[in-house]
Amino acid sequence: MKPFLGFVRKEFYHILRDYRTLLVLFGMPVAQMLIFGFVISTEIRNVNIAVYDQSNDTYTRQITDKLLSSGFFRLHQRIQSPGQIQQAFRSGKVKEVIVYESDFAGKLLRSGLANVQIIADASDANQAHMMVGYTTEIILSCMASWNKNVPSPVNVQIKPRMLYNENLSSAFMFVPGTMAMILMLICTLMTSISIVREKETGSMEVLLASPLRPFQIIGGKVLPYIVLSLINAVSVIFLGVFVFGVPVHGSFFLLFVECLLYISLALSVGIFISTVTSSQQLALFLSMLILMLPTILLSGFIFPVESMPTILQWLCHLMPPKYFITILKNVMLKGTGIDTVWRETIVLLGMTILFMSMSIKRFQIRL
Amino acid sequence: MTKEPAIRVRDLVKKFGSFTANDKLTFEVHQGEIFGFLGANGAGKTTAIKILCGLTAPTSGEVYVTGCNVAIQPEKVKKNIGYMSQRFSLYDDMTVAExxxxxxxxxxMDRQQIRGRISQLLSEMGISHIRNTLIRDIPIGWKQKLAFLVAVFHDPPLVFLDEPTAGVDPLARRQFWELIYQYAARGKTVFVTTHYMDEAEYCDRVCILSEGRIAALGTPNELKKLWNARSVEDVFLRIARPNHNKN
Known part of the structure; x- marks a missing residue:
């Protein structure tokens, strides 16, 4: 036991004395959380619009006022002729143009039907989609307020409710995703690099020639990273809760255990990578390649798995983060217990055992 | 009284696929001797040393180190040996004492033992003042000496030195060999590989490997007489040269 503790202490020396490693270990999670917090956004705010009001009556002004007071839109210019619409978009400053037809109020009062055109800059498809949605919503609510006085024959009111994320806050999406990504990256990358570094400098030979057993060497390498990763997991959750307002409805204990399981999985992937590579660069490259992109693209972090082609869906099922993100969403947002996530837990456990046994096998062959 | 040899190797063969790194090596290393293991690059020195230390398993053959079979009791062997690798000296980001x-x-080793020996050794070497200096900040000559001290710190009866003086200046090499002599004088066995033929002259016996086989084995004087050479270097060149012509 004592030799093992000495080994762990040595590992902490390595980590704590390398400022770059420290920066990566603790700076990256915070930086990524903040970057994702502000980059991935399903909300719109202060979008510049232009208005081409050919009617300029009380109704159109009312709609425009309501749009501008919503906080989502800001009036950039008033347009006087159809030709200016193109110009406005080309300048890049205007993302949406609202066009009211002439005699808007007259037509509305006479026939109950008047036209508003919403033109959006769809070079950013997502944003265009959201802008049009918000605008339509606001116009409909204007109409509803006018209709109060005039009872219409049929009136269905739709009141949607977004369960588990009432305000459609994007933080609810990226906090679990970022956590899955950061833990995977740090655990896998750091362990594989630190083991390969010993191989590269030749100290691994000296260690193997000592009475330390291989599992003690690997365990000693891995333990510090488990501790650091747990600290990271806690700080990511902390940031999520206090900066981005993501709730933790479920049990903290379950969350902790699942994090620990996921961390062990990431570590065993890291150990496996270290057994198949012999240089730090290769380990770095492999970890990045295997982990970074798939974690972001194929885990349901940003793009829903269900809407991918079948082949990619199969690939998704091989990605550990997918299961972890599902678990996190269930436990944090829905507050459910192990009864809803036991399948994912078993998959993660199975993957951990698989990678562990493959690493042990490779390690023995090398000896 | 016949003492059990420190190392006893019989018909050691190590193959990597179709390549034979060690071909039927048979030799003994006596207790208390400095045994030089020479050979050109790729002659199979490092492979043999790795097998002796229990880092790699031989394809076939018997290997006894300090009286234990390496294949059966590797853990016991590892406790009885020290190992200094050719590439690695010490961890750069840790101090001498660490x-x-x-x-x-x-x-x-237990704390009491370690504490006592550290101070004693560092003052013997006259380097107590760098006790808390990071390894990366001390000169390479000292680093090698320290690496040796670390390899024998637990006082093993047998120590393996794999090209310990590679890249070290002549003066530091001289000092390094003094350390080796001091250690051997205490009845310990030293198994050393080297590229420097002048160092081979310091050994009690040398073994020259060529293409995985033992080409010569004996005291430096025996070898010089047998090959009618002025120095071990000459012997080495005569063994190596025919191979050069063949290639």
Whole structure:
């Protein structure tokens, strides 16, 4: 036991004395959380619009006022002729143009039907989609307020409710995703690099020639990273809760255990990578390649798995983060217990055992 | 009284696929001798040393180190040996004392023992003042000496030195060999590989490997007489040259 503790202490020396490693270990999670917090956004705010009001009556002004007071839109210019619409978009400053037809109020009062055109800059498809949605919503609510006085024959009111994320806050999406990504990256990358570094400098030979057993060497390498990763997991959750307002409805204990399981999985992937590579660069490259992109693209972090082609869906099922993100969403947002996530837990456990046994096998062959 | 040899190797063969790195090596290393293991690059020195230390398993053959069969009792062998690798000296980002504590710790020495020996050794070497200096900040000559001290800190009866003086200046090499002599004088066995033929002259016996086989084995004087050469270097060149012509 004592030799093992000495080994762990040595590992902490390595980590704590390398400022770059420290920066990566603790700076990256915070930086990524903040970057994702502000980059991935399903909300719109202060979008510049232009208005081409050919009617300029009380109704159109009312709609425009309501749009501008919503906080989502800001009036950039008033347009006087159809030709200016193109110009406005080309300048890049205007993302949406609202066009009211002439005699808007007259037509509305006479026939109950008047036209508003919403033109959006769809070079950013997502944003265009959201802008049009918000605008339509606001116009409909204007109409509803006018209709109060005039009872219409049929009136269905739709009141949607977004369960588990009432305000459609994007933080609810990226906090679990970022956590899955950061833990995977740090655990896998750091362990594989630190083991390969010993191989590269030749100290691994000296260690193997000592009475330390291989599992003690690997365990000693891995333990510090488990501790650091747990600290990271806690700080990511902390940031999520206090900066981005993501709730933790479920049990903290379950969350902790699942994090620990996921961390062990990431570590065993890291150990496996270290057994198949012999240089730090290769380990770095492999970890990045295997982990970074798939974690972001194929885990349901940003793009829903269900809407991918079948082949990619199969690939998704091989990605550990997918299961972890599902678990996190269930436990944090829905507050459910192990009864809803036991399948994912078993998959993660199975993957951990698989990678562990493959690493042990490779390690023995090398000896 | 016949003492059990420190190392006894019989018909050691190591193959990597179709390549034979060690071909039927048979030799003994006596207790208390400095045994030089020479050979050109790729002659199979490092492979043999790795097998002796229990880092690699031989394809076939018997290997006894300090009286234990390496294949059966590798853990026992590892406790009885020290190992200094050719590439690695010590951890750069740790101090002299921390390195010693770490290695002494993995060999299971207790705190009291370690504390006493560290001070004694450092003052013997006259380097007590760099006790808390990071390894990366001390000169390479000292680094090698320290690496040796660390390798024998747990006082093993047998120590393996794999090209310990590679890249070290002549003066530092001389000092390094003095350390080796001091250690052997205490009845310990030293198994050393080297590229420097002048160092081979310092050994009690040398073994020259060529293409995985033992080409010569004996005291430096025996070999010089047998090959009618002025120095071990000459012997080495005569063994190596025919191979050059063949290639």
């Amino acid at each position: 390195n010693i504590w770490f290695y002494a710790g993995i060999y299971g």
